[in-house]
Amino acid sequence: MTGKKKNNNDFFSKVYDVTCLIPYGRVTSYGAIARYLGTGRSARMVGWALNICHNNPEFIPAHRVVNRKGLLTGKRHFGNSSTMQQLLESEGLIVEDDCVLNFREKFWDPSAELQ
DNA sequence: ATTCTGACAGCAA
DNA sequence: TTTGCTGCCAGAA
Numbered sequence: 781m782t783g784k785k786k787n788n789n790d791f792f793s794k795v796y797d798v799t800c801l802i803p804y805g806r807v808t809s810y811g812a813i814a815r816y817l818g819t820g821r822s823a824r825m826v827g828w829a830l831n832i833c834h835n836n837p838e839f840i841p842a843h844r845v846v847n848r849k850g851l852l853t854g855k856r857h858f859g860n861s862s863t864m865q866q867l868l869e870s871e872g873l874i875v876e877d878d879c880v881l882n883f884r885e886k887f888w889d890p891s892a893e894l895q
Numbered sequence: 896a897t898t899c900t901g902a903c904a905g906c907a908a
Numbered sequence: 909t910t911t912g913c914t915g916c917c918a919g920a921a
Contacts, residue, residue: 791918810903814917820904822917827902832919847903854902
């Protein structure tokens with residue numbers, strides 16, 4: 781490795797990795813991911829990482845990541861403002877008023893599930 | 896090198 | 909009670 785480029789162990793890559801581990805039909809929050817990564821207070825960074833997830837050739841189910849309220853705060857960053865909601869609905873989730881219904885029930889905590 | 900931003904979360908009034 | 913403000917961390921300009 782001649783390049784000094786960012787390694788796969790970067791914070792961003794970790795975010796991508798965890799995000800890819802979100803089960804189908806489940807959702808998690810930025811804070812939960814941040815907490816799992818050990819930087820519980822950098823929830824904003826998680827959103828930032830997903831913002832540039834386009835740099836990652838792998839598909840990142842970023843639509844499964846919402847804020848602690850279950851609100852689709854990142855829908856604006858998808859092609860269409862309704863893309864994120866459509867993706868979630870296609871997975872069996874119910875989204876109303878940009879909010880995931882039964883969010884608590886569908887919530888997937890990496891810290892608890894992945895241990 | 897410094898400054899600002901950003902798809903949040905927690906706390907204060 | 910709701911609304912809004914700050915704090916956090918890391919990257920980009």
